[in-house]
Amino acid sequence: MEDQTSLNALHPAPSPLHPKLLIVDDEEDIRTQMKWALAQDYQVFLAGDRGSAMEIVGKEQPPVVTLDLGLPPRPAHVEEGFAALAEMLSADSFIKVIIITGRGEKEHALKAVGEGAYDFLYKPVEIDELKVVLKRAFYIASLEREHHFLQRQIGEGDFQGMLGGSPQMQEVFSIVRKVATSDASVLVVGESGTGKELVAQAIHRLSPRKEGPFVVINCGAIPETLLESELFGHEKGAFTGAHIQRKGRIEAARGGTLFLDEIGELSLGLQVKLLRYLQEQMIERIGGREQIRVDARVITATNRDLKQAMKAGAFREDLYFRLAVVSIPMPLLREREGDIFMLAKAFLNRYAEEAKRRITGFTNQAMRAIESYSWPGNVRELENRIKRAVIMAEGNKISPADLELGMHHARDEFLNLKEAREAMEKEMILKALTKTKDNVTRAAEALGISRPTLYEMMEKLGIERK
Ligand SMILES: Nc1ncnc2c1ncn2[C@@H]1O[C@H](COP(=O)(O)OP(=O)(O)OP(=O)(O)O)[C@@H](O)[C@H]1O
Ligand SMILES: [Mg+2]
Incomplete structure (x- = not known):
């Protein structure tokens, strides 16, 4: 040299x-x-x-x-x-x-x-x-x-449509791989938006039943009286309004997988009936006499603490042990080391492409806001915020405001002098551009800087002209 x-x-x-x-x-x-x-x-x-x-x-x-x-x-x-x-x-x-x-x-x-x-x-x-x-x-x-x-x-993180390079998610993927080949009942436990349904789908798709149906029923979303006939079906004339015979969702899942979401919401009465099905693989439609054999694998999910519910007498212990032969705890997004940014970028790419917008990344402040936010709604919330931000973003980088992660996150604790200055510069430049209807010469004049300097700053701050 x-x-x-x-x-x-x-x-x-x-x-x-x-x-x-x-x-x-x-x-x-x-x-x-x-x-x-x-x-x-x-x-x-x-x-x-x-x-x-x-x-x-x-x-x-x-x-x-x-x-x-x-x-x-x-x-x-x-x-x-x-x-x-x-x-x-x-x-x-x-x-x-x-x-x-x-x-x-x-x-x-x-x-x-x-x-x-x-x-x-x-x-x-x-x-x-x-x-x-x-x-x-x-x-x-x-x-x-x-x-x-x-x-x-x-590529490394993708597993049946699920992303996750963190050790916590790798552990989930490894359990999914192991249980998929068996017929064991699986209980997926996790807070809202952590990916419980995706896990259930992954197990189904990797199982020998993958050619069969995957039937979802949300036990929390259907009133109890309807839920029973939804699950077990009914015979003609079984109750007022039952004009025709109807097969239930359990039968619909024959040969495949039945995914019962929010299982913690199931009433005690229906818990008994579900338990009977799990023990005998037989159901009876409402108003029917016939015992019908149905072979379906059952996967359940809950965001409630079922052990607590058992103590309180709201959930049957014998049903719990039937359902939770294997239990998969879903990690919270904020606990998944390294996954937040990887998911954020993946969602950004996906939605920017879908919206045909050239958005290349996140501003430093946005990265900090993402990092410091607690993500109570987990992956679902992250996905929704980014989907929205892609539509809202004015520049080619996503800002905390686009994500509706208030600047206060950054302003209070996380903004150093350089970032604070950039945030202010950006705000002023955007204002000047709006005022002058994107006339760069007049905006530069208003800001008291030269045109090339303004161009340079716009590029640095990720501001695009409309
Ligand atoms: N690991 C992941 N990789 C990519 N996308 C994910 C991942 N986990 C969840 N998602 C996405 O987040 C959203 C929520 O996932 P899902 O419905 O499986 O969560 P859930 O735990 O069932 O949520 P809820 O309790 O709100 O029903 C979906 O749009 C899903 O595609
Ligand atoms: Mg769900």
């Missing part, structure tokens, strides 16, 4: 947060000039040959490289440059290599692009043009990396 001290003495040291750029050129003057021009915006690394270039690629992993094809030992030829290109791409398949080449060598440039280079520029390089190309290359490199990272996370 080059000695950088003389240059650093003239330039302010680039912050380590600046993206890393590698410049490969055999001519020292050119390297120095380019570094001089770019050190404000990038952490610039320099190399004069393939060997030292590859060393930097391995150690620093710069997302973007500029590469002069004519490298020693034969600087008048291009094969060393092509070899360097191939090595870089195989070391890092995301690396963006910009070829620097003579005007007369367009075919080399095109060949390099065909072999995976990102773009090419002619010598002598115009610095302004280079800056534009670099900016775009870094932007695309970061998008690709982020996309890849997300895909991998989602």
Whole structure:
């Protein structure tokens, strides 16, 4: 690598947060000039040959490289440059290599692009043009990396439509896999929105009954008198209004799975009848005499503490032990390490695509608000807030306000000076733009800044013009 001290003495040291750029050129003057021009915006690394270039690629992993094809030992030829290109791409398949080449060598440039280079520029390089190309290359490199990272996370976390990379969810998936192959009754226990129904569906889909029906009935949503005939069915004339014979949902689940949601809401009378079915696999329709054999697997879910209900005499112990041969506790969203952001991004991608909106992520404040919120409604609440935010968002990033997670979260405890300033800047810029009907020149005037500065700030703050 080059000695950088003389240059650093003239330039302010680039912050380590600046993206890393590698410049490969055999001519020292050119390297120095380019570094001089770019050190404000990038952490610039320099190399004069393939060997030292590859060393930097391995150690620093710069997302973007500029590469002069004519490298020693034969600087008048291009094969060393092509070899360097191939090595870089195989070391890092995301690396963006910009070829620097003579005007007369367009075919080399095109060949390099065909072999995976990102773009090419002619010598002598115009610095302004280079800056534009670099900016775009870094932007695309970061998008690709982020996309890849997300895909991998989602790929790893996806289990039968359920996302979850946290150890807590991995544990749930592992129990689901084990119980799916048996016919054991399963009780899924968890607060609202934790994914109980998804778990029941996953068990069904992984079970030998997957070709059979999956029948859902919410015991809390149907009045008791109706619930009995809903579950067991009735014969014609069994009660006033029973004009025809009707099969119940248990029969409908024959050969498949019956999912009884909110089982804690079942009355004591129906608990006895359900218990009989579980013991004998037989039902009797209301008003009927016939014993009907029905083979269905029963999965239940509750967000109530059934042990408490048993103590209070509201839930039968014998039924509980029948239902909870296996019990799956669902973790709260806030306890699932690392899952909140992964789910948030997955929902953002899903709904932004659905709404055809280019929303790329969350503002820092939004990330903090998401992190500090307690998520009482768990995954369902997160999904709903993001679905809404995608529609409400004004910029290309989601803000706490879009999520209806009051700024007070951030303002009280979590906003540092920089974030507070950005929040205020954003608010003022949005106001100025609204007032001037998105006329950037007049908005800049009103704010007392230049037009380019306003553009720059808008980009930084994720504000899009309508
Ligand atoms: N792990 C997960 N990955 C992706 N989406 C999920 C996950 N868990 C839940 N969801 C989504 O959250 C919502 C609620 O899930 P589900 O209906 O299974 O929860 P529940 O525990 O039955 O909730 P409730 O008690 O409110 O009925 C659904 O839209 C579901 O798709
Ligand atoms: Mg549910």
